[in-house]
Amino acid sequence: MQNRPDLAVGRVRHQLKFRLAQVKRVQPLTPHLVRVTLSGDDLHDFESASFDDHIKVFFPQPGADKPAMPSAGPNGPVFADDQPRPIARDFTPRRYNREAGELDIEFALHEAGPAATWAAQAQVGQYLGIGGPRGSFTIPTGFDWHLLIGDETALPAIARRLEELPPGTRVATLIEVEDPSARIDFATQTDLYAEWRYRSESDFPGGALLLALREMYLPTGEGYVWAAGEATIMRAVRQHLCTERGVDKTRIRAASYWKRGVEAVHESIDD
Numbered sequence: 001m002q003n004r005p006d007l008a009v010g011r012v013r014h015q016l017k018f019r020l021a022q023v024k025r026v027q028p029l030t031p032h033l034v035r036v037t038l039s040g041d042d043l044h045d046f047e048s049a050s051f052d053d054h055i056k057v058f059f060p061q062p063g064a065d066k067p068a069m070p071s072a073g074p075n076g077p078v079f080a081d082d083q084p085r086p087i088a089r090d091f092t093p094r095r096y097n098r099e100a101g102e103l104d105i106e107f108a109l110h111e112a113g114p115a116a117t118w119a120a121q122a123q124v125g126q127y128l129g130i131g132g133p134r135g136s137f138t139i140p141t142g143f144d145w146h147l148l149i150g151d152e153t154a155l156p157a158i159a160r161r162l163e164e165l166p167p168g169t170r171v172a173t174l175i176e177v178e179d180p181s182a183r184i185d186f187a188t189q190t191d192l193y194a195e196w197r198y199r200s201e202s203d204f205p206g207g208a209l210l211l212a213l214r215e216m217y218l219p220t221g222e223g224y225v226w227a228a229g230e231a232t233i234m235r236a237v238r239q240h241l242c243t244e245r246g247v248d249k250t251r252i253r254a255a256s257y258w259k260r261g262v263e264a265v266h267e268s269i270d271d
């Protein structure tokens with residue numbers, strides 16, 4: 001691995017802000033993924049520097065039309081003492097259009113959980129709260145190759161990355177989804193090799209993805225791997241790449257976007 005300054009990852013801090021926004025459009029992309037477009041005056045100075053960013057999405061309490069929002073204190077969010085903590089989950093800012101004042105979020109639909117339940121019934125005019133992003137982890141685009149790995153929850157970030165990478169960039173994606181109906185088309189000018197795997201192909205979730213990863217050709221040269229999805233599966237992905245394929249730990253970013261049986265999980269996966 002060469003020490004190329006142009007390939008150094010970066011971190012950007014943003015001022016913490018909480019915003020109220022209203023649903024402008026709801027567009028099912030697949031039976032498993034719905035795009036919600038938000039708009040509102042609060043979004044005029046929204047910023048998102050990386051496809052890896054996340055925002056906290058605040059949902060209204062049952063019976064309320066607007067979410068109870070924290071305020072931004074010097075050390076982070078400040079919640080009202082006399083009210084229950086608002087329900088919030090992490091999501092990727094999929095696309096921000098400053099001119100139109102619109103922010104897209106794409107929700108994976110699954111069986112349980114306030115975010116998925118809200119997304120399944122989302123309607124124009126409803127309110128959501130948005131916190132952040134507080135910071136961005138930026139990954140240079142100039143690597144010789146990029147590998148993007150994930151499941152339904154990583155699709156928004158992967159789709160955004162594929163739109164943002166320069167034309168001709170060498171990219172492979174390895175994505176495990178429920179079944180072929182969960183596939184989406186990517187708008188990209190990259191030189192893309194896309195591999196889709198389905199949970200039904202294996203006896204256990206992640207099995208098809210891990211098998212495909214084992215068989216995947218990794219090019220020579222300077223590469224970067226980004227992976228996000230279910231905690232146990234992403235840990236196995238990182239372990240395989242670092243211990244069996246010789247990927248340097250500084251050239252992989254792996255994150256738990258959710259954890260089977262546990263609510264609201266977000267962890268970077270390190271040793």
Ligand SMILES: Cc1cc2nc3c(=O)[nH]c(=O)nc-3n(C[C@H](O)[C@H](O)[C@H](O)COP(=O)(O)OP(=O)(O)OC[C@H]3O[C@@H](n4cnc5c(N)ncnc54)[C@H](O)[C@@H]3O)c2cc1C
Nearest residue numbers: 054091092108110113114115116259260261262263264266
């Ligand atoms: C940085 C970051 C960015 C993310 N970006 C996105 C995004 O753009 N789009 C997106 O859809 N998700 C995204 N996620 C994942 C999302 O935050 C979680 O899936 C979250 O748990 C959903 O909240 P919930 O209220 O639906 O379920 P929770 O109340 O958190 O969980 C309820 C139950 O559902 C299970 N569960 C949670 N998610 C899933 C799932 N996807 N499939 C099956 N079971 C699940 C949990 O294990 C738990 O048992 C992101 C997560 C992080 C950390």
